[in-house]
Amino acid sequence: MKLTIGKERLTARRLIDLVTRSLLGAMLCIGVEAISIRSAWASEQNPGDWFAQISEPTSQEITGLQILETDAGFEIVLVTEGSLPAASVSTVGNAVVLEIADAVLALSEGDRFEEFSPAEGVALVQVSNTVGGVEIAITGTDAPPVVESSSGPQGFSVSVFPGVAITDNTLEESSEDEIQLTVTATRREETLDDIPRSVTIITREDLEAQTALSRRNVEDILSRLIPGASPPSGRTLGTFNLRGQEVSILIDGIPQDTNSNATFSAPLAGLDPSTIERIEVVRGPNAIFGGQAIGGVVNIITRQPAEDELVHTTELGISSALTNANEGQGYTVSQQISGRSGAVDFTGGVTFDFVGQSYDAEGDRVGDAFSFDNTRSLNGLLNIGVNLSEQERLQLRANYTQSRRVSDFVSDESIADIPGIQKARLIRRPDGTQIIGAEDDTRFDNTNISLSYSDENLFGSEFLGQLYYRSYSTDGGFPSDNRLFGGTTISFQRGETEQFGTRLQVDTPFNEEETLSLLWGLDYSQDRIFQNSVFFDTEEFDNSGGLIFRQTEEAAFIPPYDFSDLGLFAQMQWEPTDRWTLNGGTRYVNLQASVDDYQAISLFSEDPPRDIEGGSVNADGFVFNVGTVYDFADNVSAFASFGQGFSFPDLGRVLRRPPGEIDSFADTIDLNSPVRVDNYELGIRGNWNTVQTSLAGFFNYSDSGFDLLFNEDGTLRNVRAPRRVYGVEGTVDWQPASNWRLGSTLSWQEGELDEDNDSEFLAFDSFTISPIKATAYIENQTTTNWRNRLQLLYSGNRSRGFDDGNDGAPIDAYLTVDLLSTLDVGNGEVSLGVRNLFNALYFPVEAQAVAPFFDPGNYAGSGTSLSLSYKFTW
Incomplete structure (x- = not known):
């Protein structure tokens, strides 16, 4: 398949370029602003503030607040004349904190609300104004509560369910399960702790994060994340090795290297990281793989x-x-x-x-x-x-x-x-x-x-x-x-x-x-x-x-x-x-x-x-x-x-x-x-x-x-x-x-x-x-x-x-x-x-x-x- 753009497509190409550059102009303004205010990230102001500096929206007033008992806990209802944006949720200790941007608390009894022990397992509910929005803090007695929020045309509600304390044994078992990573690069499924070689696992999350930096260049991603790999070259025909030796690259079991791999091959050129679930790298040779697997297997x-x-x-x-x-x-x-x-x-x-x-x-x-x-x-x-x-x-x-x-x-x-x-x-x-x-x-x-x-x-x-x-x-x-x-x-x-x-x-x-x-x-x-x-x-x-x-x-x-x-x-x-x-x-x-x-x-x-x-x-x-x-x-x-x-x-x-x-x-x-x-x-x-x-x-x-x-x-x-x-x-x-x-x-x-x-x-x-x-x-x-x-x-x-x-x-x-x-x-x-x-x-x-x-x-x-x-x- 060829992607040649001929002379007859020149007008369309110019139109695409014009639209692309126009979009870039708008997005670059945001990017440059993000870089210029990076010092502000180290300050104590709310992370939503710099988004507000760009858009400067009108704050929505919260004129009423109710706490209603439910079968499994209780519900916090905020009354407004219009809809509120979705809340960001974070956990600090035993407290769950919801942050609602572009809102202001305007109750008849003041700009702050507190309710102690509204239900069993919950010690305190606090609602207050912060810079750029409203903060709802719900503190559990033994563990963070579980919350579900929803926003409607004329209000905002938070369903609260008391949390369950996690014992030390439960935590240890959960953590142990998380680190038992399964590796298949050894040709059988086995846990990382059972492999007598150095192993690196690049997860889906790692790939998604690195893609923005490496121009979708999988080889550069590998060079950045794998110890023993040659540094990133940014090239289609760059030098990539492990521990000074050639490597065997497999995609779903298919070898991407040949005997003349180092001469003119670029097996990872054009490979889209979004199609990859994970990458497993075993460094050093072994008798399981042949081919070019002297430096290791990717x-x-x-x-x-x-x-x-x-x-x-x-x-x-x-x-x-x-x-x-x-x-x-x-x-x-x-x-x-x-x-x-x-x-x-x-x-x-x-x-x-x-x-x-x-x-x-x-x-x-x-x-x-x-x-x-x-x-x-x-x-x-x-x-x-x-x-x-x-x-x-x-x-x-x-x-x-x-x-x-x-x-x-x-x-x-x-x-x-x-x-x-x-x-x-x-x-x-x-x-x-x-x-x-x-x-x-x-x-x-x-x-x-x-x-x-x-x-x-x-x-x-x-x-x-x-x-x-x-x-x-x-x-x-x-x-x-x-x-x-x-x-x-x-x-x-x-x-x-x-x-x-x-x-x-x-x-x-x-x-x-x-x-x-x-x-x-x-x-x-x-x-x-x-x-x-x-x-x-x-x-x-x-x-x-x-x-x-x-x-x-x-x-x-x-x-x-x-x-x-x-x-x-x-x-x-x-x-x-x-x-x-x-x-x-x-x-x-x-x-x-x-x-x-x-x-x-x-x-x-x-x-x-x-x-x-x-x-x-x-x-x-x-x-x-x-x-x-x-x-x-x-x-x-x-x-x-x-x-x-x-x-x-x-x-x-x-x-x-x-x-x-x-x-x-x-x-x-x-x-x-x-x-x-x-x-x-x-x-x-x-x-x-x-x-x-x-x-x-x-x-x-x-x-x-x-x-x-x-x-x-x-x-x-x-x-x-x-x-x-x-x-x-x-x-x-x-x-x-x-x-x-x-x-x-x-x-x-x-x-x-x-x-x-x-x-x-x-x-x-x-x-x-x-x-x-x-x-x-x-x-x-x-x-x-x-x-x-x-x-x-x-x-x-x-x-x-x-x-x-x-x-x-x-x-x-x-x-x-x-x-x-x-x-x-x-x-x-x-x-x-x-x-x-x-x-x-x-x-x-x-x-x-x-x-x-x-x-x-x-x-x-x-x-x-x-x-x-x-x-x-x-």
């Missing part, structure tokens, strides 16, 4: 119907850069629907999203030609489930995403000639620029289809079978003049991967208590991968003054190759006591790759194409993992684990850049041999009523890792060498009161490789190893329906890569602060997000790492930007 679970009735959810949103609003506007329209009918349930939805131009803290266009700027994304989701019986279920899932970037601006590569490191910038395409015979924009398409069958009791075991298909492609972009870097051509790249696969697993318990069980099964996938270079006429380009790009031919940059991955696994879990859990298993891996004869082309040299003889490579082996968790107390557990990873390196890199002496694919066995990684981890977790914390240390080693490193001239080279990575990760969350939440994460990692194999390890570059990263947040439920959150991200300094010659310059630290605010407005929710609240000028780690070699890659991060959305259910 398991993305899409939405399921929550209610039996038909539910529609609509979301409308706008966004804009605040440092320069020119072309910085964006918008979102999303419609989701779900429901159940008998044995059938379904969830579906469509989201259309446009991200405008981003500007840095100095008001300049962010000079990144691979960002999400000026990108239109379309996301469609359909989940249909049928319960064949009480224990059998059939599930069909389909998800399609498309991202299309259309921009009149391109990277200014001339800054590479200026001495020193320059900030990347964009320049407008000259008038009359034409791209003939090829895509004029950058496009990513991703299709996932899966069919699953599950049986909770198949001969005493739980069974899950799945068939899946995935297609991913990228195309288009502004052509690059390779002659600036020693080549002879003008080109861009397009690529595609098509994948078929199946997953079968059986969970067999060996006793009624299910304290001993075996998870076993197989995975198989077959990929077809290629990437082509599209070439343009250099003579016509030169004669036209650099205005006309006419496609002349297309040739294989990564020749089409087939890749298959077969895995047979078995994982035993044993709970010898209530406090002790042991698990361990093995996986047999068989990997095959084949390619036909092809010509290897060099884009950045004058060397002619080289004939390379095709062939196939095969590797197999066993990997193992073992782990244990011991509960030292009801709230404290320690874990230890050993896990191995086994995968082919990125063969696309090898095929497109074979060493000069190689003329046969079979002769590249030194480059193509599998990467085996051993990972060791120790950790401790604490889960109390108001505090949750974790601390873990890890070390992984490979005697033949595969890495891509910069040469001094800025070109890249493939390196097979021993490598080691180690680090520490910690998290803490604290709920000091019912309406306050605070938390922080900290991750530090370091890594080295021995390229010369002389036992002298040198530090990795900062593409692979990220600097120390810390996050923190403070969240307040200001009223029952209003929530505010401040969060920060700190990325530290790193000089080891530069000191050892693998980075071109030291990496500098930076700090960003974000604001999120959510207001419940009855049947809907308004969300406000302010990104980079204090407008810090910073350069992401990825930009700093490439800057010494290529100035146009040294892009600044986004300055202050605003997002506002309204979501309602009907």
